[in-house]
Amino acid sequence: MLFKGGGLPHESLALQEKLFGAGPDYNFMTRIERFKNSLVRVQHFIRCCARYNLHDHADKKWFEGVAFPNEVSVLGPHSGMFIPTLKEQGSEEQIQKWVPQAEKHQIMGTYIQTELGHGTFVRGLETTATYDPKTEEFILNSPTLTSIKWWPGGLGRTCNFGIVMALLYIDGKNYGMHPFVVQLRSLKTHEPLPGLTMGDIGPKFGFDTVDNGYLQFNHFGIPRENMLMKYCQVLKNGTYTKQTRNPKFSYGAMIFVRSMVVYEVAGQGLAKACTIAIRYSAIRRQSELKKSRPEPQILDYQTQQYKLFPLLALAYAVWFTGVRMKEIYFMVNNEIKQGHTERLPELHAISSGLKAFTTSMASWGIERCRLACGGHGYSAASGLPKIYVNATGGCTYEGENTVMLLQCARFLMNIYGGVKNGRRPSGSVNYLGERISSRCTLTSEFTLKSLADAFKHRAARMIKEASERLNRLQASGNDPEDSWNLNSVVLTKAAEAHCHYYMVLVFESVVESVEDNCVKDILRQLCQLLALCGIQENSGDFIQDGFLNNDQLELVKQKQLSLLSEIRPNAVLLVDAFEFHDVQLGSILGRFDGNVYENLFKWAKKTPLNKPEDLIHRLLR
Numbered sequence: 151m152l153f154k155g156g157g158l159p160h161e162s163l164a165l166q167e168k169l170f171g172a173g174p175d176y177n178f179m180t181r182i183e184r185f186k187n188s189l190v191r192v193q194h195f196i197r198c199c200a201r202y203n204l205h206d207h208a209d210k211k212w213f214e215g216v217a218f219p220n221e222v223s224v225l226g227p228h229s230g231m232f233i234p235t236l237k238e239q240g241s242e243e244q245i246q247k248w249v250p251q252a253e254k255h256q257i258m259g260t261y262i263q264t265e266l267g268h269g270t271f272v273r274g275l276e277t278t279a280t281y282d283p284k285t286e287e288f289i290l291n292s293p294t295l296t297s298i299k300w301w302p303g304g305l306g307r308t309c310n311f312g313i314v315m316a317l318l319y320i321d322g323k324n325y326g327m328h329p330f331v332v333q334l335r336s337l338k339t340h341e342p343l344p345g346l347t348m349g350d351i352g353p354k355f356g357f358d359t360v361d362n363g364y365l366q367f368n369h370f371g372i373p374r375e376n377m378l379m380k381y382c383q384v385l386k387n388g389t390y391t392k393q394t395r396n397p398k399f400s401y402g403a404m405i406f407v408r409s410m411v412v413y414e415v416a417g418q419g420l421a422k423a424c425t426i427a428i429r430y431s432a433i434r435r436q437s438e439l440k441k442s443r444p445e446p447q448i449l450d451y452q453t454q455q456y457k458l459f460p461l462l463a464l465a466y467a468v469w470f471t472g473v474r475m476k477e478i479y480f481m482v483n484n485e486i487k488q489g490h491t492e493r494l495p496e497l498h499a500i501s502s503g504l505k506a507f508t509t510s511m512a513s514w515g516i517e518r519c520r521l522a523c524g525g526h527g528y529s530a531a532s533g534l535p536k537i538y539v540n541a542t543g544g545c546t547y548e549g550e551n552t553v554m555l556l557q558c559a560r561f562l563m564n565i566y567g568g569v570k571n572g573r574r575p576s577g578s579v580n581y582l583g584e585r586i587s588s589r590c591t592l593t594s595e596f597t598l599k600s601l602a603d604a605f606k607h608r609a610a611r612m613i614k615e616a617s618e619r620l621n622r623l624q625a626s627g628n629d630p631e632d633s634w635n636l637n638s639v640v641l642t643k644a645a646e647a648h649c650h651y652y653m654v655l656v657f658e659s660v661v662e663s664v665e666d667n668c669v670k671d672i673l674r675q676l677c678q679l680l681a682l683c684g685i686q687e688n689s690g691d692f693i694q695d696g697f698l699n700n701d702q703l704e705l706v707k708q709k710q711l712s713l714l715s716e717i718r719p720n721a722v723l724l725v726d727a728f729e730f731h732d733v734q735l736g737s738i739l740g741r742f743d744g745n746v747y748e749n750l751f752k753w754a755k756k757t758p759l760n761k762p763e764d765l766i767h768r769l770l771r
């Protein structure tokens with residue numbers, strides 16, 4: 151039970167539901183059918199929550215994994231953003247008013263921030279909420295074309311409520327971005343309310359099951375009580391008050407989702423892709439290894455192992471890192487609730503950095519899994535295209551990945567600057583206060599400590615160099631903003647090195663905590679492989695300052711190759727250990743029973759293009 155915790159009972163319950171276990175095949179549906187099918191599942195899911203008394207978020211997640219395999223439903227923005235924002239930013243009164251209705255799905259909401267003209271630059275958003283003390287209303291307005299809200303999930307057709315991020319104006323003064331609860335559609339007719347122009351933004355790369363939408367406000371009034379007022383209040387007469395607070399508290403919903411995405415999107419997506427590719431590679435036989443001998447399983451080719459086992463190691467690493475990221479989120483969030491906000495910048499930096507680092511790695515890894523499955527990997531029957539389009543969205547939403555790495559780098563630069571001025575760093579950056587050895591301790595034993603130390607050295611050096619380069623750019627006459635931009639490639643690489651070290655460190659700590667010696671040995675091999683591949687793929691970073699020499703790099707390569715053979719006997723078991731049900735994988739190649747060919751043939755026969763009454767048939771006759 152390394153992975154599941156308490157999940158299994160809820161998965162089994164969900165699998166008993168006919169509608170979830172064996173519905174129509176997603177691959178044969180049009181976009182509209184996919185969307186409708188997802189809505190039917192949403193309604194059934196809501197009924198199941200009542201029937202099985204599922205109230206706890208974590209319990210619901212296990213159920214959702216079966217009900218909505220490899221796709222986001224409209225429940226994603228509702229339970230992942232709308233409800234958390236109400237809870238985190240609402241006053242007690244507001245929480246009492248909206249949260250129970252939202253949790254019972256009597257109202258469905260989304261998070262409405264991005265606009266046609268701006269997603270990344272939140273301070274550039276243009277939607278206004280102007281307070282009118284006479285009517286005691288905020289008047290929401292979209293003053294320009296670029297201010298039309300664009301992208302929010304569930305906005306197009308489904309949601310009747312939303313939290314709208316808008317610039318608060320009182321008496322002509324701009325108080326910055328604030329969250330407002332807005333009813334969007336009639337609870338009786340489901341029609342958009344007068345003053346709102348809204349709809350779906352059209353087909354996308356993936357996310358067919360979600361109606362990402364647009365919304366234009368035409369001087370639309372909402373009651374004063376609808377501004378979320380935990381941290382800031384607008385009194386009836388228009389007086390603005392605020393608690394002493396960090397203005398970035400209003401960005402809290404983004405930190406929450408970024409923290410969850412590491413496990414929910416990157417970790418799950420890559421683990422599923424590895425399960426499919428490794429199981430299939432044990433079924434598929436091709437070519438000859440030895441003359442006149444049976445064709446080998448393709449998993450016996452070293453090149454196939456070299457493609458897949460580093461990804462398997464990465465899947466374990468991202469999974470463990472995702473679990474740790476969730477723990478950190480809840481820990482720091484509790485501190486913040488008690489008024490201790492000291493660790494908010496670190497939480498912002500590590501969640502931004504890890505969200506970017508892991509979704510990029512997972513997206514790249516899922517595509518490599520597809521390539522490793524040859525022709526059948528290109529078929530929708532592999533399940534890999536759906537997993538890919540879902541996971542790769544994570545590189546963009548909740549903060550585009552480059553932008554998120556730069557946020558992480560900004561924190562690292564602040565910390566490094568502080569260290570230079572005698573401050574002691576703590577938490578995930580405490581190593582920046584250590585004296586980092588310039589001598590590499592790697593030997594052919596490749597202890598996990600020595601491997602983690604190598605990543606520590608790399609991260610510390612790259613952060614130091616990024617900081618020094620920034621200073622040099624300024625010293626040579628560039629202003630701070632231009633210096634930042636001229637240094638931004640170096641900064642993103644420093645942030646990646648920091649996240650990479652963090653991931654290796656988390657994996658190492660998990661291995662050390664395992665008591666079963668057999669499991670520990672196998673996990674140690676995976677952790678070594680993860681680290682050695684990281685060193686080889688980024689070897690320039692490790693040799694640039696003479697930390698690693700050519701002889702050591704040769705040792706790295708040798709060990710990497712020997713690990714492939716050592717991991718081979720356990721490879722299928724290692725993906726089985728993720729315990730994905732076939733319904734969750736949605737893949738014929740990755741079926742647990744290995745019955746791939748017979749089912750591929752059955753599946754192809756069902757494809758709509760084979761229907762005799764099809765127009766194509768008539769055209770071709």
Ligand SMILES: CCCCCCCCCCCCCCCCCCCCC/C=C/C(=O)SCCNC(=O)CCNC(=O)[C@H](O)C(C)(C)COP(=O)(O)OP(=O)(O)OC[C@H]1O[C@@H](n2cnc3c(N)ncnc32)[C@H](O)[C@@H]1OP(=O)(O)O
Nearest residue numbers: 207208226230269270271272398401410414498547548549
């Ligand atoms: C263990 C138990 C388990 C429990 C179960 C859990 C249940 C989980 C349930 C649900 C989970 C759901 C997860 C699954 C996800 C799948 C669903 C996905 C659906 C997709 C939904 C997508 C939604 C969206 O995309 S919403 C829109 C998101 N938009 C963005 O992210 C915009 C990105 N831009 C920004 O964030 C900012 O504008 C930024 C940061 C780029 C710049 O901001 P700025 O105001 O211009 O700031 P800047 O000047 O750069 O910096 C000033 C200062 O502020 C600091 N800062 C910035 N941001 C933050 C922050 N968020 N928090 C704290 N501090 C911040 C910054 O670092 C600077 O600091 P200093 O250097 O000290 O000045």
Ligand SMILES: Cc1cc2nc3c(=O)[nH]c(=O)nc-3n(C[C@H](O)[C@H](O)[C@H](O)COP(=O)(O)OP(=O)(O)OC[C@H]3O[C@@H](n4cnc5c(N)ncnc54)[C@H](O)[C@@H]3O)c2cc1C
Nearest residue numbers: 261262263264268269270301302303543547548549550552
């Ligand atoms: C599937 C999906 C679901 C979404 N769901 C929601 C939702 O529910 N609610 C919501 O409000 N929004 C949602 N969004 C919007 C999403 O949050 C934004 O698209 C995202 O934050 C990126 O912003 P952008 O589109 O403005 O990208 P841009 O900022 O235009 O990015 C384009 C390029 O510019 C670069 N760039 C931009 N700024 C900088 C900078 N400062 N430094 C260096 N490079 C920079 C980026 O790196 C990128 O390469 C969703 C998006 C997607 C794809």
